[in-house]
Amino acid sequence: MDTLKVGIIGTGRKKERPDRFGYAMAYEHANSYQAIENCEIVACADISEENAAAFAETYDVAQTFTDYRAMLDEARPDMVSICTWMHLHEPMVLDAVAAGVKAIHCEKPMADTWGGAKRMAEAAEKAGVQLTFNHQRRYGAPFMMAKRILDEGRIGELTRLECECGNIYDSGTHFMDMFSFFNGEQRAKWVLAQVDYRKENKVFGAHCENQQVVLTEYENGVFGLIMTGAGGASPVGCTDKLIGTEGVIELGVNKARAVRYRLAGEKEWTTPDTNGESIHGPGFIERAIADVVACLREGRKCQLDASNALIVTELIFGAYESSRRRGRVDFPLDIEDNPLAAMVESGDLQPAPANA
Numbered sequence: 001m002d003t004l005k006v007g008i009i010g011t012g013r014k015k016e017r018p019d020r021f022g023y024a025m026a027y028e029h030a031n032s033y034q035a036i037e038n039c040e041i042v043a044c045a046d047i048s049e050e051n052a053a054a055f056a057e058t059y060d061v062a063q064t065f066t067d068y069r070a071m072l073d074e075a076r077p078d079m080v081s082i083c084t085w086m087h088l089h090e091p092m093v094l095d096a097v098a099a100g101v102k103a104i105h106c107e108k109p110m111a112d113t114w115g116g117a118k119r120m121a122e123a124a125e126k127a128g129v130q131l132t133f134n135h136q137r138r139y140g141a142p143f144m145m146a147k148r149i150l151d152e153g154r155i156g157e158l159t160r161l162e163c164e165c166g167n168i169y170d171s172g173t174h175f176m177d178m179f180s181f182f183n184g185e186q187r188a189k190w191v192l193a194q195v196d197y198r199k200e201n202k203v204f205g206a207h208c209e210n211q212q213v214v215l216t217e218y219e220n221g222v223f224g225l226i227m228t229g230a231g232g233a234s235p236v237g238c239t240d241k242l243i244g245t246e247g248v249i250e251l252g253v254n255k256a257r258a259v260r261y262r263l264a265g266e267k268e269w270t271t272p273d274t275n276g277e278s279i280h281g282p283g284f285i286e287r288a289i290a291d292v293v294a295c296l297r298e299g300r301k302c303q304l305d306a307s308n309a310l311i312v313t314e315l316i317f318g319a320y321e322s323s324r325r326r327g328r329v330d331f332p333l334d335i336e337d338n339p340l341a342a343m344v345e346s347g348d349l350q351p352a353p354a355n356a
């Protein structure tokens with residue numbers, strides 16, 4: 001088996017307490033690559049020389065760059081991980097495709113605009129480059145267990161998916177990607193939503209609403225209900241809920257219980273053992289990246305593929321567009337921008353400063 005040469009873009013700086021200004025996701029990616037046979041991190045790039053040097057020392061990386069384009073030209077990696085903030089995902093993916101890499105694993109959310117997300121997917125497809133996004137929950141034991149219970153028909157036919165999360169863009173991309181996972185990668189038919197954005201809330205540099213209610217219907221008739229930013233309240237009662245004709249599955253009850261289910265007519269919940277894994281991990285990213293590399297080597301389509309990521313990304317920007325239009329948005333989504341950012345720019349939304 002040939003050695004896979006990996007380059008990392010955006011190393012980050014490892015902090016004791018990660019926050020919305022930096023998680024250093026590159027370290028999670030690097031730990032994952034290191035665990036894969038015949039896989040070597042040959043180069044890393046960060047505009048901060050200090051960040052790149054610290055990363056290179058941690059993982060014994062031979063070449064460091066402050067310009068990722070120089071890294072693509074000189075180190076010629078087979079594959080890159082893109083671990084920068086979302087406004088940089090599109091240009092970096094397009095540059096990596098143009099440089100001739102075989103595979104790109106990019107952090108979520110896909111892009112900062114709907115047009116950008118489509119351009120990335122199109123460019124990769126045209127060039128035959130494997131483009132995947134780090135929606136790692138698909139590899140988490142509680143989520144895989146919930147899907148198995150659903151697929152075995154134990155809660156009957158799926159009718160509705162519900163979730164609650166901080167915002168629809170930064171964290172919501174994980175939650176609604178789980179809707180796709182549970183619902184067989186169905187595309188949505190329409191979305192109807194309302195945002196509240198009264199106080200500036202930037203996560204990894206991007207505007208994210210304070211609160212939102214979103215309803216969508218998928219092509220197979222399953223409904224999705226998303227509640228964001230309820231603070232301490234819990235409108236759904238858990239983080240993810242799968243409602244079937246004959247039962248219910250819940251994940252993240254009281255943020256602690258990983259997964260539980262109750263079949264029609266039963267009073268008690270059944271709480272299966274998830275081997276110590278919560279809805280946050282551990283082990284999700286390692287399994288995700290191992291699968292991404294295995295798919296590349298075996299020529300298989302990965303479930304983290306851009307085509308699946310587009311389904312959730314259309315919902316994110318479609319939900320914001322619904323607020324802008326004050327109405328239901330039917331898909332395919334016919335806009336190019338990020339409607340939330342555009343409404344702030346135009347003055348339609350005027351969030352107070354974050355520190356007010």
Ligand SMILES: NC(=O)c1ccc[n+]([C@@H]2O[C@H](COP(=O)([O-])OP(=O)(O)OC[C@H]3O[C@@H](n4cnc5c(N)ncnc54)[C@H](O)[C@@H]3O)[C@@H](O)[C@H]2O)c1
Pocket residue numbers: 009010011012013021022023024025026045046047048051066067068083084085086088107108109134135136170204
């Ligand atoms: N999958 C997950 O669960 C998860 C969790 C947290 C964050 N994320 C996502 O990961 C991405 C990165 O977030 P993070 O917290 O790791 O970021 P970070 O701030 O820790 O690291 C980003 C790095 O990119 C560097 N950078 C900026 N511009 C650059 C450029 N032009 N060229 C090269 N490097 C550049 C910065 O100097 C910084 O070191 C975001 O999209 C975020 O949403 C995903």
